[in-house]
Amino acid sequence: MAWTMPQLMDLATGYWRSAALSAGVELGIFERLTESPASAEDLARRLGSAPRQTAELLHALCGLGLLEERGGAFAIAPDAASFLRADSPTSLLEALRFNRDLYPVWGALAESVRRGAPAVPPAAHLGGDPDRTRRFVLGMHSRATALADAFLPAIEAPHGATLLDVGSGPGTFSRQWAERRPDARVIQFDLPPVLEVARELTRGSPAAERIAFHPGDYRRDALPSADAALFCGALHQETEASASALFAKLRAALRPGGPLVVIDLMLEAGRARPVFATLFSLNMMLFNPAAGVFEAARVVELLAAVGFRAPRHRPIPGLPYGAVVAQA
Numbered sequence: 001m002a003w004t005m006p007q008l009m010d011l012a013t014g015y016w017r018s019a020a021l022s023a024g025v026e027l028g029i030f031e032r033l034t035e036s037p038a039s040a041e042d043l044a045r046r047l048g049s050a051p052r053q054t055a056e057l058l059h060a061l062c063g064l065g066l067l068e069e070r071g072g073a074f075a076i077a078p079d080a081a082s083f084l085r086a087d088s089p090t091s092l093l094e095a096l097r098f099n100r101d102l103y104p105v106w107g108a109l110a111e112s113v114r115r116g117a118p119a120v121p122p123a124a125h126l127g128g129d130p131d132r133t134r135r136f137v138l139g140m141h142s143r144a145t146a147l148a149d150a151f152l153p154a155i156e157a158p159h160g161a162t163l164l165d166v167g168s169g170p171g172t173f174s175r176q177w178a179e180r181r182p183d184a185r186v187i188q189f190d191l192p193p194v195l196e197v198a199r200e201l202t203r204g205s206p207a208a209e210r211i212a213f214h215p216g217d218y219r220r221d222a223l224p225s226a227d228a229a230l231f232c233g234a235l236h237q238e239t240e241a242s243a244s245a246l247f248a249k250l251r252a253a254l255r256p257g258g259p260l261v262v263i264d265l266m267l268e269a270g271r272a273r274p275v276f277a278t279l280f281s282l283n284m285m286l287f288n289p290a291a292g293v294f295e296a297a298r299v300v301e302l303l304a305a306v307g308f309r310a311p312r313h314r315p316i317p318g319l320p321y322g323a324v325v326a327q328a
Contacts, residue, residue, distance in 0.1 A: 002124050005161055006309060015106075017064060018099075018103070019103070020057060020060045020061060020162065021061070021064070021096065022060055022096070022100045023057055023157060024066070024098070025093060025096045025097055025100060026100055027047050027049060027054075027057075027062070027096075029043065029047070029057075029058070030046060030076060030084045030085070030086060030093060031086045031093070032046055032047065033067070033074060033075055033076050033086045034076070034086040034087055034272055036253055037070070037073040037074060037075040037076070038074060039072050039073055039121060039247065040054055040055035040058050040060070040074065040280040041055075042263050043058070043074065045210070051153060058074050060293065062074070063079055063311050065079070065080065066080050070083045071306055080259075083146070083214070086276065088324060089145065090145055090146050091142060091145075092143065093142065093143050094138040094139050094141065094142035095139040095140070095142035095146075095151075096101050096137070096139075096142075096270070097135055097139060098135045098136050098138070098139025098140075099139070100285065101132060101136075103288075104287065105119045105120055105286050106283075108286065109282065109286065110287050112285060112289070113285075116289050117289060118285075118287050118288055118289060119286040119287070120286065120287060121275060123195075127255045130193065133193050133194065133197075134197055137169060137170050137197040138170070138197065138202060139193055140169045140172070140233070141169075141170035141172050141197075141201055144169075144170060144172035144233075145172055145175055147319070147321075148172060148173060148176050150172065150316050150317070150318070150319055150321075151173055151232065151263055151274065151316065151321070152176060152177055152180070152321075154261055154263060154314060154323035154325070155173070155174075155225060155228075155230055155261050156228065156261055157181075157184065157259060158227060158228070158260040159183055159184075160183045160184065160186060161183075161185075161226075161228045162184070162185040162186070162226045162228075162229070163177065163178070163184060163185070163186050163187070163226060163227070163228045163229065163230055163231045163326035164186075164187045164189060164223065164224060164225075164229040164230070164250075164253060165186055165187065165188045165189065165224035165229075165232070165274045166189050166190075166218050166223065166229060166230065166231050166234075166246075166250065167189070167193075167218055167231060167232075167233070167234035167237075168188035168189055169190060169194060169197075169233065169234070170194075170197060170198050170201050171186075171188045171190075171198040171202065171211070171265045172201070173230065173232050173263075174188060174211075174230055175188075175201070175202060175205055176213060177230075178205075178207035178210055178211060179205060179206055179207045182207075182218065184210065185208070185210045185211075185212070185265055186210060186211045186212070186314060187211075187212045187213075187214050187224055187226060188190050188211060188212070188213050188214065189213070189214045189215075189216055189218060189224070190216075190218075191215065191216075191217060192215040195213045195215050195243065198213065199213060218246060218249070219246065222249075223249050223250065223252075223253040224253065225253050225254070225255065226253060226255070226258065227254070228254070228259045228260070228261075229250050229253065229258065229260045230257075230260075230261050230262070231246070231250065231260065231261070231262045232261070232262075232263040232264070233261075233263065234264070235262060235264040235266055235294055235299070236264055236265060236280065236284050236291060236292060236293045237284065237288065237291050237295070238291060239290045239291060240298075240302065243286070243294070243299075243302055244302050244305065244306060247260075247302055247303055247306045247307040247308065248307075250328075251306055251307055251308055251328045252298065254328035255325050255328070256328060257325055257328060258327065258328045259325060259326070259328075260303070260308060260324075260325070260326050260327075260328065261317075261323055261324075261325050262299060262303070262321070262325075263322070264293070264294070264321065265277040265280050265281075265320055265321055266293070266294065266295070266296040266299070266313070266320070266321065266322035266323075266324075267271055267281070267293050267294065267295045267296065268295070268296070269295060269297060274320035276320045277293045277320045278293070280293055281293040282289060286292035289326045296313040296322050296324065297313070297316075299311075299313070299324045300312070300313055300324055303324065303326045304326075305325060307328075308309060308326035308328060309326060309327045309328075310326060310327055311324055311325070311326035312324065312325055312326070
């Protein structure tokens with residue numbers, strides 16, 4: 001592409017937009033506007049923030065198309081309401097709240113590249129910090145809820161199957177899958193602090209009695225046997241060696257012919273596309289320099305190498321994600 005000065009400056013200042021959105025999330029603006037439209041003065045009073053600065057932020061969020069102002073009252077823009085209203089079933093507020101935790105970490109990108117070291121320890125969101133772990137799991141649930149309709153058709157399993165959801169996180173995908181398959185059972189396998197939040201999210205689900213929780217570390221512990229397996233949204237935390245070891249364990253845990261579905265961000269050959277997947281690989285490096293997003297073709301090769309039959313990549317339409325499906 002032929003770059004222009006405005007385009008390059010737009011790229012250089014792109015974090016201004018995300019900082020404005022993050023400030024709105026951190027202050028609770030979207031929750032207050034879920035209750036009712038409000039003036040800048042009223043919002044500042046309810047938020048305990050400075051009136052003039054609150055008004056400036058609100059106008060910036062209007063400029064970004066996230067809010068709109070009518071007769072001096074601000075409201076969430078209709079086109080953004082499904083993601084920004086606190087009462088929306090597809091609200092992304094929890095995901096955006098966790099994303100706020102990543103904002104200062106990205107400021108250490110150059111130093112992380114220079115030293116080849118993480119900017120923060122991975123344990124911070126995997127149990128080392130309980131508050132951060134909770135934000136992480138709820139954030140993943142928020143994202144998963146928005147992605148479920150696109151992901152669930154990729155999950156292959158026979159009728160009446162028990163699905164092993166490895167690295168299940170909030171368990172959103174396997175729980176919704178079980179809700180749509182009343183003959184199926186699910187085993188959610190993850191670290192104990194993560195499963196604590198997943199248990200909360202399962203309460204009230206029509207599939208709750210068919211979902212079991214199996215605490216463990218999939219890198220170290222044995223996996224329970226199952227008819228089918230799902231490994232969704234965690235491959236980017238692995239190296240080729242650890243991914244291969246896990247794939248071998250999954251093959252041993254599956255009954256003969258049982259399907260494994262691996263869903264994650266997937267890179268095209270050359271590792272420069274899709275752009276979001278490339279940037280997300282940088283994000284993972286900030287936590288673990290050895291981890292990152294895999295090329296789809298390499299996932300197919302790794303599964304075949306440990307004995308899975310007929311691994312095949314299926315892009316997920318309209319998203320930088322892909323599914324690789326294979327049989328044990």
